[in-house]
Structures are given as C-alpha cells and as structure tokens.
Amino acid sequence: MIKNKIVYLAAVIFSIITGLSYFFNKVALETSEPIDILAHRFTSAFLGLLIGILFGFIKVNLTKEKIKKILPLALFNPLLYFGLQTTGLQYATSVEGGILLASSPIFTLLLASYFLKEKSTLSQKIFIILSVSGVVYITIMKGVTFDFNNILGVVLLLLSAISIASYNVVGRVLNKNFSNMEISFVMISISFIIYNIIAIVKHIMSNDLLNYFTPFTNIDFTISVVYLGVLSSLVSSLINNYVLSNIEASKMSVFANLATVISIFAGVIFLNEHLYYYHIIGSIFIIGGVLGVNFSESIKFKIVKFNKGTDY
Numbered sequence: 001m002i003k004n005k006i007v008y009l010a011a012v013i014f015s016i017i018t019g020l021s022y023f024f025n026k027v028a029l030e031t032s033e034p035i036d037i038l039a040h041r042f043t044s045a046f047l048g049l050l051i052g053i054l055f056g057f058i059k060v061n062l063t064k065e066k067i068k069k070i071l072p073l074a075l076f077n078p079l080l081y082f083g084l085q086t087t088g089l090q091y092a093t094s095v096e097g098g099i100l101l102a103s104s105p106i107f108t109l110l111l112a113s114y115f116l117k118e119k120s121t122l123s124q125k126i127f128i129i130l131s132v133s134g135v136v137y138i139t140i141m142k143g144v145t146f147d148f149n150n151i152l153g154v155v156l157l158l159l160s161a162i163s164i165a166s167y168n169v170v171g172r173v174l175n176k177n178f179s180n181m182e183i184s185f186v187m188i189s190i191s192f193i194i195y196n197i198i199a200i201v202k203h204i205m206s207n208d209l210l211n212y213f214t215p216f217t218n219i220d221f222t223i224s225v226v227y228l229g230v231l232s233s234l235v236s237s238l239i240n241n242y243v244l245s246n247i248e249a250s251k252m253s254v255f256a257n258l259a260t261v262i263s264i265f266a267g268v269i270f271l272n273e274h275l276y277y278y279h280i281i282g283s284i285f286i287i288g289g290v291l292g293v294n295f296s297e298s299i300k301f302k303i304v305k306f307n308k309g310t311d312y
Helices: 001-030 034-054 063-086 094-101 102-118 122-142 148-174 180-205 219-244 251-252 257-271 275-311
Strands: none
Touching: 001 034, 001 063, 001 219, 001 257, 034 063, 034 180, 034 219, 034 257, 063 148, 063 180, 063 219, 094 122, 094 148, 102 122, 102 148, 122 257, 122 275, 148 219, 148 251, 180 219, 219 251, 251 275, 257 275
8 A cells, every 4th residue: 555655656756747847848948959958958867877876876787688678668768759849849838748748648548458458447448538638628728720830849749649658558568577777777878879969960060069068058958957857857767667667557647647737837837828717627637537547446446345334
C-alpha cells in the first residue's frame, strides 16, 4: 500500500515537471532556436548525470549489449518526443502543446493492448474517454484556425504525443530487464551527443559558432535550460522509468493529462495567455478521468465488499 502511494506520488510529480516544461520551452524559444535549446537542454542533463556519478549518487553498469537494447527507447524519448515538441511549440501556444499531449493516453492504450496485451477494464476505458473528452472540449471551444503555421505546430505536437506513447510501451518492456538509471543514462547520453552534433554543425555551416553560446547571456534562458535539462529531462526520466516499472503503461500515460492542466495554468500565469471557463471545465474532466483510470478498481472493490457485508 505504501509503495503504491509512492508510485502515484511520483507520477504526480512527473506531471507537474512535464506541465511546467511547456512554459520554460516557450521562454527559451524567445532567445534561441529549437535545436540549440535541445542541445543545451541535454548538455545540462548530461552534466547532471556526470555530477551524480562523480559524487556517487548515480551508479550505472552498462555493456554494449545493454546499450543496443535500450537505444530504441532513446529514439522515441527524448529524441523524437522532445524534438517534435520543441519545434511544434514554435508554431503553437503552450496551451495547445499541453492539450495535444493529452491525446497520448489513447495511443498508449491502443499500443499497450496490441503489443503488451495489457487489459483495461470497462470503467478505465470510460474514464480515459472522460479525460480525453476534456481535451476535445477545450479544443472545440477554443476554435479551429486554418493558419498554416498553426496547423504545422498541431501536427508536430500530435506526433510528439505518439512518440511518448510508444516510449511508454517500449519502456514498460525494458524496465523489466534494466534499471531506471541505466535506461535514463543511455537516453540522455545519446540525446546529448546527437543534438549537440546537429547544433554545432549547423552553426559551423552558417559561420556563426559563437551564437551557439550567446543565449546564455540571457538569465531567463539559462534558468529555463537548467530546468529543462536537470528537472524535465534527467529527473523526469528517472521518475517516469520508475513508475513504468510499477504500473501499467496505460495508467502512467493518463498522467500526461495532469500535465495538460498544469501547462494551461502556467501559460496563463507566466505567459499571460488567456484562461476561459472552458479551460476550467475541461480540466475538471481531465482530472476526473486521471483519478478514475488509476483508482476505479479499488473503488469497485470497496463497493463489492460493502454489499457483501450488507447481505450478510
């Protein structure tokens, strides 16, 4: 029971970190380009890993075979997920980013059912629909715009949701064979190498290598990158892998919707984005769905137990 509470608390903390990442992404985008942000973000995360290893907080025991098996996970998250998310946020608001990420539980449920043979109860499916309906409601009430840039952002963010759903499924499998630290280390190290190579080559070809470091003269950018690297990449990766090793992929993925609620209010408070009544109503549906998916079985158990006691 205590372990279950810790797992769900970890999932909530993951949602908070993820939800706030949209805000810090938007702040960073005011100073730098997506590929530079990703490079600096994972440099920060990688340095966090090295510091942890240096002081003995982090221990890894990796072999070439282990790395090869973990690589597919790194492809889905962080490479595709963060790449699509950061680029998509150039063309969409943080509110839209949070809303579209909320579709990931649907993709996770479908993929987990097919590949992992995970079974979900009828009540869980209903609560997933309730949670997603909150997202759909917000989207419809917000209105549809046919601006090309906006559509591009929506497509990229939707693809990022599919990427994180694939990560949840693959991660559920790999967590049975590897430690959370091993998986996180490979994911962050690969992203650090690839994104920095792309960013540096890009600046060399443009003959403006100094611009690779220029954003750090902006304190808001530096704070954002440290948050995105240390908390949103390193810490959230460890938390996510820990939760996936203890609960079903479909249950974990629905916590992405809590991140949606947090991203909406972060955008309103810090970016002066508008908050409307339908954001609040949709958020209630989302939170209700998240709670229902994860606790519907225990609620059902209590009701059955009560009825038996009454009949007796």
